[in-house]
Amino acid sequence: MLRPSATRAAVVMLLAVVASACSFSFSIGGLDYEALEEGIAEELNASYASIDRSVEGVDCPEPDEDPEVGDQLVCTATLEGQAVRVQATVEDEDFNVTFNTLDVVYELTDTAELLAADISEAVGVPVNLNCGEGITVVPIGEGFQCSATDAGGGTATIQVTANDIEDTSWEILE
Structure with missing residues (x-):
């Protein structure tokens, strides 16, 4: 018993197959949201390959003004219809961004x-x-x-x- x-x-x-602390670089002219979403999707797909899964897409909110150093965005990746939250942090004026997942798959x-x-x-x-x-x-x-x-x-x-x-x-x- x-x-x-x-x-x-x-x-x-x-x-617990997740990506954490990944880094991307973006243009000085402002944060490239499409590149950010694609970069997150690529990293998550590499992580989820071990369970034979891939994300359907990633959506990051686009504020009216460019984010500043230290600002954070919570993006959402969709995996088999479920939301995986991804926190992206702007690291410097060149819009280098790191991200980590807030959820475990x-x-x-x-x-x-x-x-x-x-x-x-x-x-x-x-x-x-x-x-x-x-x-x-x-x-x-x-x-x-x-x-x-x-x-x-x-x-x-x-x-x-x-x-x-x-x-x-x-x-x-x-």
Whole structure:
């Protein structure tokens, strides 16, 4: 039977497939929003290739005035109909821009397989995990739930939390 345990951090590098801290350069005449959107899409597509996914598009808001050094824009990439937020920061007067994602993308079948192994080790019995199919996009600090079943028919709900881009934790709920 599955028993609740302390929250356990799992290093789930394959689950959290995101791009962070990427950098682009733009013309001195102002921020090139089309180039920014294309650059973000290219970097995200490179990151999402490991889960055989690509973004449908990226949309960045265009303020009336050119952004200044330190200004941030929150762009939205669309991945299988879901929004992935991308924060772009203007780094200098030449409109060099860095960006990082504010959400973690999970491929649910792979997530279930990897977490099942970690949970099985923690509880001492083999566990099957069902997190659904496809992908889910989770804001950092939030999570989603999976259903666990052990060989004896015991069941539990597993809370999966996206703590950071490269840090996922899980907890067996009572």
